[in-house]
Amino acid sequence: MPQLIAGNWKMHCLAEQAVALAQGIAAGAHGLAAELLVCPTALHVAAVARALHGSAVAVGGQDCHQSRQGAHTGDIAAPMLRDAGAGWVILGHSERRQNHGETDELVREKTLAAVEAGLIPIVCVGETGDQRAGGQETEVVGWQIAGSLPKPFAGVIAYEPVWAIGTGKTATEEDVATMHAFIREELQRQFGNAGQTVRILYGGSVKAANAASLLAIPNVGGALVGGASLDPTEFLTIARAAQAG
Numbered sequence: 001m002p003q004l005i006a007g008n009w010k011m012h013c014l015a016e017q018a019v020a021l022a023q024g025i026a027a028g029a030h031g032l033a034a035e036l037l038v039c040p041t042a043l044h045v046a047a048v049a050r051a052l053h054g055s056a057v058a059v060g061g062q063d064c065h066q067s068r069q070g071a072h073t074g075d076i077a078a079p080m081l082r083d084a085g086a087g088w089v090i091l092g093h094s095e096r097r098q099n100h101g102e103t104d105e106l107v108r109e110k111t112l113a114a115v116e117a118g119l120i121p122i123v124c125v126g127e128t129g130d131q132r133a134g135g136q137e138t139e140v141v142g143w144q145i146a147g148s149l150p151k152p153f154a155g156v157i158a159y160e161p162v163w164a165i166g167t168g169k170t171a172t173e174e175d176v177a178t179m180h181a182f183i184r185e186e187l188q189r190q191f192g193n194a195g196q197t198v199r200i201l202y203g204g205s206v207k208a209a210n211a212a213s214l215l216a217i218p219n220v221g222g223a224l225v226g227g228a229s230l231d232p233t234e235f236l237t238i239a240r241a242a243q244a245g
Ligand code: PGA
Pocket: 008, 160, 164, 165, 166, 167, 168, 203, 204, 205, 206, 224, 225, 226, 227, 228
């Protein structure tokens, strides 16, 4: 399976900038080995989907509600994202878990809602700096996998150590190799054979300068890129470092 390079634009870009960024990425995306995805704010999904129509770049959301519809002021349902042109959705990002109190159980419900709406979920897991300092990284991530993923699971996992997000600190190659091997084992233990093929993305300060070495690590199925996905040249350089699988 090709590696997936996903851009998480977070709460960046006004509409015009989002469309220009999407066009810049699409212009260099042909013939790449990787699968490419960009995740703008929900408000821009439709405009970005229109700009990317016919290109090699897919569009996703950054979150969705666990209900199909209903009285949930300010929330966005998975079928709405799908309707706007999204094919994917990031769920359980640490910024959602921390800033919005999202629990594993809620992430699991959102994942079910996403799949039901025809979206491919990218479920994020990862330990905090304190948890790593306490030697709890595998325990924490094991619980997150057990609690956040429905069975069966038709999606992608993103391992994002919280202390590496937006900090410029990347996990060492050894840490990434250890954690991805652990996640693969957990997936196989919890999901049997189906756990062998789930793509496990690495996220946390991925940039053009470190992408090739991170993407060459066994069990790394791609990257979830924040800051560096806001620059088309940088994002495309990361995408060129990816492997066809
Ligand atoms: P970063 O963000 O690449 O800016 O560290 C990654 C993410 O939050 O998905």
